[in-house]
Amino acid sequence: MNKISRRNFIRASALSALGAAAAGALSGCSISASSAVASSAAGSAAASEAPAAAASTITWDDIFATSYCQSNRGSNPDAKAPETPEEYIEQKGNGDIMGSMMVGMVDPLNIPEEQFMNNKPAWLGDEPQLADKVEYTKDCEVLVIGAGQAGTAAALRCAEEGLDTICCEVQTWEEYDNYACDLTTYNSKFFLDKGAEKYDPMDIFTEYMVKALGHANQKIVKDYATRSGEALDWMLAELDPDYVAKYAHAVNYKGNKHFQNPCSHSYYYVGMTQWRDTGTETNTNNNMWPYTVRLLQQKAVEKGCEYIYGAQGLTLVHENGKVTGAIFTDIDGKYFQVNADAVIVAAGDFGGNPDMRLDLCDTLRNLAWSYGKDRTDVNNISSMGRDGSGIRMMLWAGATMEAGPRAGQAAGINSRPSFPFGGIWPIFGNDGKRFFNETITRHGSVGYLDMMPEGQKMVCVTDSNWDAYCEYQAYDHQAMDRSNEYMLEKVRKDMANYKTGPDGFSVQAFARYGNDPTTLYAADTLEELADIMGYEGDAKQGFLDEVKHWNEMCDAGYDSDWGADASMMHFKIQDPPFFAASAVTGGNPSGGLCQHAAVCTDGEYRVLTGAKAPIPGLYAVGNCCGQRYGVQYHTPTAGNSCGSAFVTGYLAAEYVKNDLDNGIGGENSAEERTTNGKYYAGTYTSSKNSSYSTVTVTMTFSEDAITDCKITSSGNEDLMKDDLRSSMAAAVVESQGDTSVDAITSSTLSFSVKAVQEAVADCIAQAKA
Secondary structure (H helix, E strand, O other): OOOOOHHHHHHHHHHHHHHHHHHHHHHHHOOOOOHHHHHHHHHHHHHOOOOOOOOOOOOHHHHHHHOOOOOOOOOOOOOOOOOOHHHHHHHHOOOOOHHHHHOOOOOOOOOOHHHOOOOOOOOOOOOOOOHHHEEEEEEEEEEEEOOOHHHHHHHHHHHHOOOOEEEEEOOOOOOOOOOOOOEEOOOOHHHHOOOOOOOOHHHHHHHHHHHOOOOOOHHHHHHHHHHHHHHHHHHHHOOOHHHHHHHEEEOOOOOOOOOOOOEOOEOOOOOEEEEEOOOOOOOOOOEOHHHHHHHHHHHHHHOOOEEEEOOEEEEEEEEOOEEEEEEEEOOOOOEEEEEEEEEEEOOOOOOOOHHHHHHHOHHHHHHHHHOOOOOOOHHHOOOOOOOOHHHHHHHHOOOOEOOOOOOEOOOOOOOOOOOOOOOOOOEEOOOOOOOOOHHHOOOOOOHHHHHOOOOOEEEEEEOOOHHHHHOOOOOOOOOOOOOOHHHHHHHHHHHHOOOEOOOOEEEEOOOOOOOOEEEEEEEOOHHHHHHHOOOOHHHHHHHHHHHHHHHHHHHHOOOOOOOOOHHHOOOOOOOOOEEEEEEEOOOOOOOOOOEOOOEOEOOOOEEEOOOOOEEEEEEEOHHHEOOOOOOOOOOOOOOHHHHHHHHHHHHHHHHHHHHHHHOOOOOOOHHHOOOOOOOOOEEEEEEEEOOOOEEEEEEEEOOOOEEEEEEEEOOOOOOOOHHHHHHHHHHHHHHOOOOOOOOOOOHHHHHHHHHHHHHHHHHHHHHHO
16 A cells, blocks of 8 residues: 655645535635635644654544644644634634545555455554553533534533533644535524525425435434524524624525426525625635634633643543543543433544545445555545544444435535636536436435546536526525625626636626635537536537537427426527536546544434444534435535534534433443442333334333333334233333243234343343443
8 A cells, every 4th residue: 555645645635626626605604714724734734744644553542642633732832712793804814614624634554455344444453451550530410522523612601501612623723624615504583584494394394205215314413404493593593693793605595486396396495504705804705603603612611611722632431331531632632531311522624634534435435446556555546634533433422423425515516617706507528418307416425426437527507597497496505695795796897897718707606705706608509618627629628519409409398308307398599699517527536525434322422332322421422423324415505514514513512411401311320330249220221123112111120120111112013002011111121121022923013122121131231331
């Protein structure tokens, strides 16, 4: 396996990820940063570069030295935390996104092929025993690990609920940057008060699950669909109203008056809040969300939360299956331990860890293989994101990863081109002909373009009616906010100042952050536009014929070639001037943005073991929480990744508070309880799945006997009625748990008997543990 330096790896990963996918995807769900931060991160990475571990002798010391990101952790000693929005905007400069993307990237360990895809892969190794290194301790009720949108929401709400809370963040306060931008929620007062449509949350929930192909955790998805608006309104109430009015934009709550659901049998919903510096004195179009997160962290501190910046999480403190804290190194390299009743891990994804990415991301690995590349080489499996340290900590404590195929954000997606004002337009290929249905190639479903060879031309074209056509656009990851008057007027001004010819002209790219313009091309005739776009001979004639054919289909209101949605059949190309934007496929798989695959939880963010039992005291949110998406990040609204992460933190705090109030579990573990008899007295529950339903057994024990048993089941009530459940429960008590005694003789109930017997055995094991 080839060795690669951190500097070259970061550059290659970022360029690969951005070159295809992020050109469109960044508007929907990711990133912002400053060039100063980017150069600092790259420079620091190069300066701290160390030889990779020997392939056969990978140790904890190697993992610690290589696989934990140190970006923004004292790498820029001159960094100063912005104290005002104006200072933040000045620091961000032109809104360059690269710095934020680099935070979290680490080196590969050069793990040999045979050590990947093992039950205990080399990148995980044995959990280090660090207790004897601890120099000082802290105590709290709730420990939050990570201060992105999920961790910040969790810490703020825990503090608001009066819980003694500590939040540990690996970045320093001075260097802190956030890995997010657009934030989607539904039915918030913030949107509804502006006149946005109110949706049935069950419609959103259903559409989300359809797009996930049924693979997402329905409880997590339903909570997001039904309660995300509540979370947004809660967050906005914590902020200065003047700040919200200036920088928080409710995207597309108006301006798309012709838009109708569904589009190509797929539904999309309004709900994305963008934090942009637009319509202000500075008009930098910078992403203001990282500064907003800083403000929320300060609010949490005001409510009693202690923030420890520069704290690198290493291991969870756990014994007898219960998590009671975590061990960190501080900014000075000292080890410290935080003891807590509940630990919420919000440390982000593993997209920046090349070894975890190669091992865990079957989609990326096999996408590289489909391009004829070595799928065991980390250089061929690019992405971006965090270092995976939070997920590693949870796996050591007994967690398991969600099943695959594991969802990345825009993984394996080459984006179609668009105009800087967003939208879906007819796209023409190498021969001048359309070659796919443009309305079903949105973010999360454009993997089709990854099937194209390198150099596939994609030219999208419109005419002087572009502004009116935009009103028919679906709410897309590349769509501009048509509710934003400043954006509209700036784009209209740039388009009015168009210049014909092969040099093109610049238009503000509001489908992205920052003030980088996009080059468009204009011509007074379609023949001239074809020449500018490089069409010659048969391809030029093919383009002209195809435009004519397209206009005929628009008149008919039906795309007989590719079935584009009827909403797109308004976009005739007939009135000069004509405009075009173009791109070509790169011939490489797109690694996409961050990774959404993570550990399994029970729907209330309690982390599960392989037996699907909660690990007492351990919770996961944001990109540490798995099963939020299905086989791909394919969503009903742009900004879903950040919005969903934020809501998980908001809701997890609620579930943690409830667990702390009612017993978090594990309190009766063996080292804390005593018995003079056969059992540890108490009530224990176990659920087992039969062929037809889930059977739940609840058993009560004294120290010497089983005193009560209740059995419930989901579904198939006609086969397992109350009297049968009662007779089975009575038999369990009578036999004192002798599961070889079959209380039911009917062969039609054999499936239920087996599930009951397994659940009873599990309850007995708990009582004896």
